[in-house]
Amino acid sequence: HLLRGEHQLELDAEIARWTRGQTVDELLGVLDKAGVPAGRIYTAPDILGDPHYRARDMVVEVPDPSLDGESVPMPGVVPKLSRTPGAIRRGAPLLGEHNDEILGALRTTSAGRR
Structure with missing residues (x-):
């Protein structure tokens, strides 16, 4: 917790x-x-x-498929590592975009356990 001095409230009010x-x-x-x-x-x-921020890739532009490919700003990768710097290849998936892929994999896994 923060220690508050005897006149902290007065000081805060005066600064404000x-x-x-x-x-x-x-x-x-x-x-x-x-x-x-x-x-x-x-x-x-x-x-x-x-x-x-942009010069240091702390804000990057990423195409958004829900906006017909229009780019939107998003946070860049932190920290910046020399051998494995990381990258943002795409934005978030659309709602349900990977349903068939995920559910298909689950069906295959489930079928193999029967």
Whole structure:
């Protein structure tokens, strides 16, 4: 659990009051100028819009068969390993796409046990 100081609630309220009227970029600028280590906490839209995530393949575009092959963004493979880097070859299957394959294999397995 987190230890809370005697004035933690007051401090949290004061920080909230100070930050409420500023953008993240403004706040980071003020904190940087004051020598306070700080960084952005990314939202999903922040991640999708950050070119560094895409440059590092942390966001990849994958064709979606339910959208007539239109690509959709999805998370890349983590961690990046040199000998076995991993890859995303396709998106998620459509509902029921593999039913015949799976049920056929189950029927074959079941028939062999009788």
